[in-house]
Amino acid sequence: MNKGRTLFLNLTFRNKKGSVDDLLDYFIIVFTGVFIMFFLSFAFTSGFSQSKEVSLNKFAEYKKNDAAVNNLRVNLDGIIINDINDINEKIDNSNLVDGRVITICSDYIKKESCNAEVAKVVKEVTLGCFWIVDECKLRAKRAYR
Amino acid sequence: MISFNKKGAVFHFLLFIVLAALAIFFMYTRLGVVKSDVKGDWQVDFLEKNFLESQKVILLNSQKATFRAYNTIDFLSQNGGFDKKSECKNFLDFNYWIFNDRACFPNALDNANKLVRNDLVVILNGVNEAKFKDDKLIVDVDKQTIESDIAVYTFDPSMFLDLSYDFMDYDDLKIQVIRVHKECKESDDKVECANKLFNNWGGCDGQLFDFQNEKVGLYCVKSPNDYYISLNENNNVVTKLVEYRFAIGFDSEKKELE
Numbered sequence: 591m592n593k594g595r596t597l598f599l600n601l602t603f604r605n606k607k608g609s610v611d612d613l614l615d616y617f618i619i620v621f622t623g624v625f626i627m628f629f630l631s632f633a634f635t636s637g638f639s640q641s642k643e644v645s646l647n648k649f650a651e652y653k654k655n656d657a658a659v660n661n662l663r664v665n666l667d668g669i670i671i672n673d674i675n676d677i678n679e680k681i682d683n684s685n686l687v688d689g690r691v692i693t694i695c696s697d698y699i700k701k702e703s704c705n706a707e708v709a710k711v712v713k714e715v716t717l718g719c720f721w722i723v724d725e726c727k728l729r730a731k732r733a734y735r
Numbered sequence: 736m737i738s739f740n741k742k743g744a745v746f747h748f749l750l751f752i753v754l755a756a757l758a759i760f761f762m763y764t765r766l767g768v769v770k771s772d773v774k775g776d777w778q779v780d781f782l783e784k785n786f787l788e789s790q791k792v793i794l795l796n797s798q799k800a801t802f803r804a805y806n807t808i809d810f811l812s813q814n815g816g817f818d819k820k821s822e823c824k825n826f827l828d829f830n831y832w833i834f835n836d837r838a839c840f841p842n843a844l845d846n847a848n849k850l851v852r853n854d855l856v857v858i859l860n861g862v863n864e865a866k867f868k869d870d871k872l873i874v875d876v877d878k879q880t881i882e883s884d885i886a887v888y889t890f891d892p893s894m895f896l897d898l899s900y901d902f903m904d905y906d907d908l909k910i911q912v913i914r915v916h917k918e919c920k921e922s923d924d925k926v927e928c929a930n931k932l933f934n935n936w937g938g939c940d941g942q943l944f945d946f947q948n949e950k951v952g953l954y955c956v957k958s959p960n961d962y963y964i965s966l967n968e969n970n971n972v973v974t975k976l977v978e979y980r981f982a983i984g985f986d987s988e989k990k991e992l993e
Contacts, residue, residue, distance in 0.1 A: 622750050629757055638774065645775035652783050659790050663797070666896075667805070667965035668972055671798045677791045 654691055658684040661693035669694055685709035695719035698726035777885060785888035788881050793892050796859055796876070801896055803858065804872045805964040807851045808900055808977065815981035816841030816905050818850055829953045829982035832909075833916050840912075843905045861892075872896045900962045900977070907959040908979060920985045929954075929983075952983045 658681040662669065671677055684693040685708075692698060692709035698719060703709075704726035707719045712728065719726050815821065815830035823831035823839035832840055844867060851872070852865040861877030874894040881888045911932070919928035929952055958977040965974045 618750050622754060625754065626757065629761065641774035641776070644773045645779055648776070648779040648783070652779055652787065655783070655787055656790070659787065659794055663794055666794075666798050666801050667974075669798075670967055670970050670972060671795055672970075674791055674795060677794060 654684065654686065655681050657691035658693040661691060661697050665694055665696050668696060680711075683711050685711065695726045695728045701726075780883075780885050781888070784883035785881050785886050788883070789879075789888060789890040789892070792879065792881070793890075793894070796874075796892055797894050797896055799858055800855055800865070800872060800874050800894055801898065802965070802967045803854045804851055804867070804896065804898055805900075805966055807847050807854065808898075808964050809966060810850070811841075811843055811847055812977050812979045815979060816843035816846065818846040823984070826951050826982045826984075827953065829980055831984055832912055832981045834982075834984035838913075840909050841905065844902045847902065867898075867902060870897065870899055870901045872898055898964075900964060901960070904958050904960055904962060904977065904979070908956065908981075911959070912954075912981075912983060916983055916985070952985065953980075954983065955980050 659677070661684070662671070662677065662680060669680075671680075680693055684691050686692070687698070687703055687709045688700065690697065690699065692703075692711055694711060695704065695707075697711075698704035698709075698721075701721040704719050704721045712718055717728060719728060721727075811818065815832060817830045821830035821832070821834075821839045821841070823834035823837060825831060830839075830841070832838070848866045851867070852862070855862045855865045855874060859874075859876065861879065862874060863877065864873075864875040866873055872894070874896070876892045876894070878889050878891050881890070915929050915932045918932065922928040956979050958979070962977045963974055964977055965972050967973075
């Protein structure tokens, strides 16, 4: 037997008892790693998409409410607010029309929408919105500029 | 014959335990037993429960302050810019701006600042200062805190409100009144003279000049700069042009205005 062949056998099959174990360990580690990757990928993907949906819905609601507060703020001297409940009521009654949040009559920018009061923001049956010149106003006994 | 090496067997079982743990975690997550917070949920909740609530507080305070400011402007204009009787006294509730050739023009801005501050201290919490500046009302208010189930938020509710009204109206009127007084005091027909001079400014319901006797002129003059204010009258918003009521005494003796 030559020297080279002896060295090769010594390096590969010298300790045959542990070779199958090592091979099995190797396969189990690979299998487990792949499984964990799949699991993590699925968990994160589903978590993110769920988070995205929930966050976007909640943020959309917040944006609507914030827009309603801004609508009230720019019409500060045109409306009566007695307390926070009044503000909450007006925010709750706000509706999206033509991509714009309508909180009070003067938020309408189209004559047709104003006269039809499509957002139904005015709850009093006897009142409504009507268009005068370039503005939508509350139909009530009021003096205007 | 190939045999297994049992020395490392515990590590094999560990891997299965990890897999089992992941499987259990996954199962409970799907069943909803284990809940993880939605990303961005807290932030949106904070905006909704804290920030938006603070905006509502500021909105409510701003509205109260705006109507108080307009009430103050209206009250002063109806009293010729005085918060009490003029030093020259009054005639039929019209405060004199000139009487017996003595000038008693009001310091309307100071009076307004005093009145609006006293009002706002009563109706709003933590008001330190309130004053008119140009066409704005500045209200300095202590910081406030809003507590929700997720956070405590401290904010500054101080306000800077656009009133579109400037007390320079009084300065414009003062110049005009001095001119009217000077030009009409020696006129035979003071009514006609004053009417002519005030005509450009209009009057209350067309009644520009109401002469009670030969020496007193009662004036009701509309805002020279066309300033409008909004008032809360029985929960209805009424917008009106500011009008100033004051009296001018025309003394028969020829004296220079003090």
